[in-house]
Amino acid sequence: MxxxxxxxxxxxxxxxxxxxxxxxxxxxxxxxxxxxxxxxxxxxxxxxxxxxxxxxxxxxxxxxxxxxxxxxxxxxxxxxxxxxxxxxxxxxxxxxxxxxxxxxxxxxxxxxxxxxxxxxxxxxxxxxxxxxxxxxxxxxPNVRMLAQADGVRRRRDALSYVDPDRGVVHVDVAETYDAAAQVTRGKWYFSTDSEADFVVAPLDIRSxxxxxxxxxxxxxxxxxxxxxxxxxxxxxxxxxxxxxxxxxxx
The missing domain is CATH 3.40.50.150 (Vaccinia Virus protein VP39)
Known part of the structure; x- marks a missing residue:
């Protein structure tokens, strides 16, 4: 969970x-x-x-x-x-x-x-x-995409959204793939231009x-x-x- x-x-x-x-x-x-x-x-x-x-x-x-x-x-x-x-x-x-x-x-x-x-x-x-x-x-599951989960933090421009209080929120994601468990283990970072990483949340998803x-x-x-x-x-x-x-x- x-x-x-x-x-x-x-x-x-x-x-x-x-x-x-x-x-x-x-x-x-x-x-x-x-x-x-x-x-x-x-x-x-x-x-x-x-x-x-x-x-x-x-x-x-x-x-x-x-x-x-x-x-x-x-x-x-x-x-x-x-x-x-x-x-x-x-x-x-x-x-x-x-x-x-x-x-x-x-x-x-x-x-x-x-x-x-x-x-x-x-x-x-x-x-x-x-x-x-x-x-x-x-x-x-796409094996090529799973193999690219290298733990590097990257910006996901498609996930950006507007918060009525904070303004534009940018989303970065870093993921690794645990092949034995068939689970992609990610960490999601939410930031604005003035407030870095105001939320950092794990998200683990099975294949x-x-x-x-x-x-x-x-x-x-x-x-x-x-x-x-x-x-x-x-x-x-x-x-x-x-x-x-x-x-x-x-």
Missing amino acids: SEQFYSDARLYDRLFPGGDQAADFYRAEADRQGGCVLELGCGTGHKLIPIASDGHPCMGLELSPDMLAEAQRKADERGVEVEWVQGDMREFDLGRTFDLVFIAANSLLHLHDAEDLVACFRSARRHLAPGARLVFDVFN IFPQELPLLLSRGGLRVVERFGDWSRAPFTADAALQLCICEPD
């Missing part, structure tokens, strides 16, 4: 403001499945609040209380009712089932150990109603390779029924940036 990185929910939303294609995809999946929706690792509700606004009963589970508080504020602002629950996606019991369970925006990759991933899949499966599906997206993913799911009692390579539902290929998986109980 990388709790420190998610301790400032508004910083997170400014850093990652997009995701409209992903939100539209999950809204379409909710409409296709109908019924109740559960998002694991729901963050500040960027994807779940629009689904709730479409009329679906929704619940969001999130480990970070700060992220949940911001999600509640945003839902209240839009006049949307969502049930927010603090919990760990590895082990939870909500006492009910859902017609769609989804895990968006690489949230699954905060689970680094294979057993943690399997535990998450098992918990998700227990919450699937008859005919329900688990849907999630994770990046497709799940395409061949191991079905095996992990199988141990969790699930199987992949469809795997896409982008939000337009293009077929998954070796050079796809995304693994977008539709799963059902095995």
